Amino acid sequence: MEALRIIQEEHQSLAAILHAVRFMLKEIKAGRLTPDFGLFKAMVHYLDAYPEKRHHPKEDDFLFARLKQRTDEGAEALARLEHDHTGGEGRIKALEAALLSYEGGEPDGLEITARAFDDFAEFYRNHMILEEREILPLARKHLTQEDWDAIDEAFRTEQDPMKGAAGEDFRAIFSRLVAAAPPPIGLGSGPYKG
Numbered sequence: 001m002e003a004l005r006i007i008q009e010e011h012q013s014l015a016a017i018l019h020a021v022r023f024m025l026k027e028i029k030a031g032r033l034t035p036d037f038g039l040f041k042a043m044v045h046y047l048d049a050y051p052e053k054r055h056h057p058k059e060d061d062f063l064f065a066r067l068k069q070r071t072d073e074g075a076e077a078l079a080r081l082e083h084d085h086t087g088g089e090g091r092i093k094a095l096e097a098a099l100l101s102y103e104g105g106e107p108d109g110l111e112i113t114a115r116a117f118d119d120f121a122e123f124y125r126n127h128m129i130l131e132e133r134e135i136l137p138l139a140r141k142h143l144t145q146e147d148w149d150a151i152d153e154a155f156r157t158e159q160d161p162m163k164g165a166a167g168e169d170f171r172a173i174f175s176r177l178v179a180a181a182p183p184p185i186g187l188g189s190g191p192y193k194g
């Protein structure tokens with residue numbers, strides 16, 4: 001069940017990036033930090049390229065698809081999660097638009113950006129809770145050894161950054177992003193250069 005470990009690890013990475021962004025926005029509001037737009041944009045790119053474009057398709061194509069073949073249990077939750085997965089483009093666009101208004105000097109830019117990231121984080125918190133509390137236990141209960149072998153293999157292959165479509169090493173990007181965030185989250189090694 002390596003796939004389950006990978007899913008949970010990816011949820012933690014997503015939560016860590018969101019925590020870092022929201023922490024930075026609060027520090028900026030308190031006058032203790034100046035905005036690093038390069039870092040914010042790199043974080044939004046990560047959220048788009050990894051959770052939205054790779055994590056969700058993996059769940060849909062391998063885990064959810066097999067689970068639906070084995071049981072009707074959790075059908076409602078699965079429908080909701082799949083619907084959530086289709087909204088990625090709009091979610092990312094909302095973050096980009098907020099950041100653009102902030103960088104462009106709009107008076108409410110910081111407020112708008114903080115709200116956009118709060119909404120995004122709240123959405124993901126609920127999404128991940130539903131996956132971890134309802135769907136992963138059902139997968140443990142209903143999937144066969146043969147299912148797990150196939151799913152684990154698919155996840156392992158997909159996880160290899162060399163085989164990713166864009167060739168990006170998301171582990172390395174994640175480490176650089178977190179390191180660029182100010183203490184106590186990172187090392188404050190910004191401004192972010194990518």
Ligand SMILES: [Fe+2]
Pocket residue numbers: 055056059081085127131
């Ligand atoms: Fe998901």
Ligand SMILES: [Fe+2]
Pocket residue numbers: 007011055059128131
């Ligand atoms: Fe997920």
